[in-house]
Structure formats: C-alpha cells, structure tokens
Amino acid sequence: MTPASTELARLRALKPGLHVHDDPALNAEPPIALLGEAITPAEAFFVRNNGDVPVVGREDDWVLTIDGEVERPARWTLDALRARFETVTLTAVLECAGNGRSQFSPATDGLPWRLGAVGCARWTGVRLADVLAEAGVRPGAVYAGHHSPDRLIADPSRPALSRGLPIAKALAPETLVAFAMNGEPLGRLHGGPLRIVAPGFPGSAWQKWLDRVELRPCEHDGEKMGGTNYRLPTAPVAPGEPFDPSRFAVITDMPVKSLITTPLEGFTVTCGETLTVAGFGWSGAIPLAGVRVSGDGGVSWQDAELAEGEGPFAWWRFSADLVVERAGSMSVLAQARDVKGHVQPLEIVWNPRGYCNNQVHRVAGTAREG
Ligand SMILES: Nc1nc2c(c(=O)[nH]1)N[C@H]1C(S)=C(S)[C@@H](COP(=O)(O)O)O[C@H]1N2
Ligand SMILES: [Mo]
Numbered sequence: 001m002t003p004a005s006t007e008l009a010r011l012r013a014l015k016p017g018l019h020v021h022d023d024p025a026l027n028a029e030p031p032i033a034l035l036g037e038a039i040t041p042a043e044a045f046f047v048r049n050n051g052d053v054p055v056v057g058r059e060d061d062w063v064l065t066i067d068g069e070v071e072r073p074a075r076w077t078l079d080a081l082r083a084r085f086e087t088v089t090l091t092a093v094l095e096c097a098g099n100g101r102s103q104f105s106p107a108t109d110g111l112p113w114r115l116g117a118v119g120c121a122r123w124t125g126v127r128l129a130d131v132l133a134e135a136g137v138r139p140g141a142v143y144a145g146h147h148s149p150d151r152l153i154a155d156p157s158r159p160a161l162s163r164g165l166p167i168a169k170a171l172a173p174e175t176l177v178a179f180a181m182n183g184e185p186l187g188r189l190h191g192g193p194l195r196i197v198a199p200g201f202p203g204s205a206w207q208k209w210l211d212r213v214e215l216r217p218c219e220h221d222g223e224k225m226g227g228t229n230y231r232l233p234t235a236p237v238a239p240g241e242p243f244d245p246s247r248f249a250v251i252t253d254m255p256v257k258s259l260i261t262t263p264l265e266g267f268t269v270t271c272g273e274t275l276t277v278a279g280f281g282w283s284g285a286i287p288l289a290g291v292r293v294s295g296d297g298g299v300s301w302q303d304a305e306l307a308e309g310e311g312p313f314a315w316w317r318f319s320a321d322l323v324v325e326r327a328g329s330m331s332v333l334a335q336a337r338d339v340k341g342h343v344q345p346l347e348i349v350w351n352p353r354g355y356c357n358n359q360v361h362r363v364a365g366t367a368r369e370g
Contacts (some may be wrong), residue, residue: 004028007053011189015043021111023161024153025049026189029116036261038280038309038317040093040119042182047189048096048117049335050224051160054149054209059185059193062211064131064177068145069215071136078179078193084134085126090174090199091310093120093282096201097230097251100357106239108354116258117363120280120315123197125178128213129171137171137215144170145220146207148195152223162222163204163230165196166252167215174199174313177210197312200284202251202356204230225250228353239350253284257334257344257358258318259293267365269330275322279361280315281306281336289339291318297331298346298360304334332363 002008003026009018011028018028031100056062059078067073075086098110099117128144142162150160169175176197179186186192191208198205204224214220217267224230231248256280269275281291291304302320309316320332337343348359 004052011047014187014189015045015047017044018046019114019116023111025051026053027111027360028063029113032115032259032261033264035116035119035259039151039182040121042121042184042187042190045119045121045190046096046117048203049150049160051150051152054151056188056193056209060167062193063211064194065212066131067212067214068136069138069141069217070132071138074135076131081126081177082179085130087124088127089122089124090176090197090313091120091122092174092197092199092313093118093315094203094206095254095257097204097254097355098356100359101354103348103357103359104125104350104354108352110354117203118259120282121181123176124180124183124311125176125197125348127173128175128177128196129173131177132171132213132215137167140217141215142167142218143216143220143253145214145216145222146210147214147222148207148209149211150209159223161204161207161224163200164205164216164220164222165198165205169198169201169252184249200253200338202230202254203359204251219250220358232351232353232355235350237352241287243352251355253286255347255356255358256283256286256288256336256338256342257281258334258335258361259330260361260363263332263363263365265363265365267363269324269367271327271367271370273324273370275324275332276319277304277322277332277334278317278319279334281318281334282315283336283338286338286340286342287312288316289337291336293318293335294333295322295324295330298333301335310337327367327369330365330367332365333360335360
C-alpha cells in the first residue's frame with residue numbers, strides 16, 4: 001500500500017532522499033547519511049503520520065481552542081497568540097518512540113522504522129503554560145488532551161491521533177505551541193500551522209495541526225492513548241508471553257541514546273590510520289553525561305569528546321579518533337550515558353510494540369592492511 005500520490009509527490013519534492021514506508025499514511029525517514037548536522041534541515045527531517053495529512057486552509061483562519069478544566073475557555077488565532085505571548089525559540093530532538101523498531105527480533109507490530117525517525121531542530125512558538133495560565137488552570141486539571149483534524153485512513157470518522165501531556169509537562173517552560181521550525185513557518189507535513197513541542201517526550205506527544213487543548217480531570221483517553229499504543233509494559237514481557245495492556249504506562253521521557261553519523265555502514269579504513277567516529281548523543285529529561293566509543297565490537301572503549309549543543313534538549317556532537325591497529329572486519333559502537341548513570345543497553349530490550357529502542361548503535365566496516 002502506498003500513500004496518496006499527491007502527498008507522496010509533495011514529499012518527494014520537499015524531501016528528496018527519504019525512504020518512504022510501505023503504508024497508506026505518509027511516513028518517511030532519512031538515511032543516516034543525511035543526519036550529520038547539529039540542526040537537521042527540514043528537507044532531511046522524518047515525517048510520521050497516523051492518518052491523512054489534513055487540508056489546512058489559510059493560516060489566518062486557524063483557531064486554537066482552550067477548554068475543559070479552565071476558568072475562561074478561549075479561542076486564539078495565530079496572530080493573537082503571537083501578539084499576546086512571549087515568543088520562545090529552543091532546540092530540541094524530536095524522536096518517534098518507534099524509531100529503530102526494525103531491529104527488534106521477533107518483529108513487532110508497527111512501522112519498521114530504521115534509525116532515521118529522529119532529528120534535531122530549532123522550534124519557535126509560545127509557551128503552552130502561558131496560554132493555559134491566561135485561561136486559568138483549575139486545580140482539578142491533571143492532563144492536557146490535544147486535538148487535530150487529521151483522520152484515520154481506514155475510518156475517517158475517527159481522529160488519527162489525539163494524545164496529550166500530563167499537566168506538569170503541559171506547564172513546563174520548554175513545552176511550546178510552535179509555529180516555526182528552523183526559522184521558517186512550520187511546514188504542513190510537520191503539523192503547520194501549529195503543533196506541540198514537548199522536548200524529551202516521544203514524538204507522539206508532539207501533536208501536529210493542533211486546534212484544541214482540553215484540560216482534563218483524568219488521563220486523556222483520545223485516539224491511541226490506550227491499550228499498547230505508545231505505552232510500555234511496567235514489568236518486562238518476553239516475546240510470545242501473554243500480557244495485560246492495563247499494566248502498560250504511557251511513554252513520557254525518552255531514554256538516553258546516540259547515533260553514529262560517521263563512519264557509515266560498510267566503511268573501509270587502512271590499518272595504522274585513525275578513524276574518526278562521530279555523531280550525536282541526546283537524552284529525555286535526564287541530562288546527557290557522555291558518550292564512549294569502541295572500534296572492536298565493545299571489547300575496549302574510549303571516551304569521546306562531547307561538544308555542548310544548543311541546550312539540554314538538543315543533541316550534542318560527540319567525536320573520537322580511533323587508531324586502527326588490526327586488519328579485518330570492524331564493529332564500531334557508541335554508548336551514551338546520562339547524569340544518573342543510565343547507559344544505552346548493548347542488547348536490545350524487547351517489548352510488544354517495539355518502542356524506545358535505545359540499543360547501542362553498531363556500524364560495521366573493514367580495516368585493510370596498510
Ligand atoms: N495530529 C497528529 N499529530 C502527530 C501525529 C499524527 O499522526 N497526527 N504523529 C505523531 C508522531 S507518532 C510523531 S513521531 C510526530 C512526528 O512528527 P513529524 O512528522 O513532524 O516528524 O508527530 C506526532 N504528532
Ligand atoms: Mo511517533
């Protein structure tokens with residue numbers, strides 16, 4: 001099955017080089033070769049849709065409704081939002097919780113993302129906290145439910161996705177209602193004119209085409225909030241073992257992770273030379289502490305240099321020079337750790353829907369005799 005041809009043509013024009021997934025919805029990711037920059041250009045940024053890409057009329061006509069557990073329900077146009085609230089720009093990684101799902105064995109349900117459903121961009125908008133404060137948050141509000149006009153392709157009577165945020169994250173200073181990405185108006189494929197930016201949370205929490213924020217007295221129950229959707233088992237589940245989705249919890253902060261952007265899979269190097277291993281490390285709520293690399297499949301490790309990136313929610317560049325001593329096949333690894341000592345696992349931790357794969361990235365190549 002392929003996405004609607006007009007949307008596909010649009011994506012191909014805007015984002016050449018992306019791998020388009022075999023799915024009726026438009027889903028595409030870049031190869032790692034396009035992810036080597038500190039700020040991922042929009043042309044290389046992955047696209048993830050649970051349903052159609054909605055028709056968005058004139059930006060001036062877009063209205064954001066705030067209702068539910070608030071004192072003063074409100075309706076905002078983009079111009080009014082911009083005029084009333086402080087504009088904020090921050091840099092943050094956006095990663096799909098299903099990134100790396102294709103590496104799970106046995107395979108799980110869901111799109112088989114390779115490693116490219118991630119990018120780091122500069123996001124500009126207003127703080128959701130400011131918009132909610134203006135509406136007056138009632139003490140009973142515990143969750144923000146987010147709504148959009150996109151619909152499931154198999155059943156257009158249902159929203160494609162309606163997720164949300166625990167009230168603490170909705171009110172956190174880094175959570176934005178964003179209207180720009182990398183200094184340009186937010187493109188329609190990325191949820192323009194308005195989307196949620198929830199740094200550190202999985203992409204599913206970054207609601208696109210946002211037209212309503214509903215404060216709720218309980219966890220939101222919108223489309224894909226329940227069952228196993230974007231939820232992880234609270235105790236490990238082995239492949240094939242029965243599981244109870246009521247014992248699953250919504251994914252919030254993403255785990256520490258890194259991606260090697262150089263060298264690329266299949267590289268060659270000559271013995272006696274140095275091989276620069278570089279890429280990016282990032283983490284959800286717990287700050288990144290460091291990245292170490294190995295050139296021998298994890299037998300020996302060396303600390304990489306870590307360059308401070310654009311704030312705590314950006315990805316930070318790491319780099320290490322390895323001296324290549326032995327000819328033969330090489331396996332290059334990078335392992336990030338956060339300040340609380342969590343490290344990326346060497347072995348993948350399986351879960352029923354293939355979420356949050358932060359296994360150490362391995363890149364295979366060959367060292368030739370000098
Ligand atoms: N309205 C709406 N928002 C959405 C989605 C969606 O299908 N519909 N997909 C979510 C998921 S699962 C991800 S990973 C991110 C992807 O954002 P991007 O397409 O800008 O990369 O958007 C999120 N926001
Ligand atoms: Mo996602």
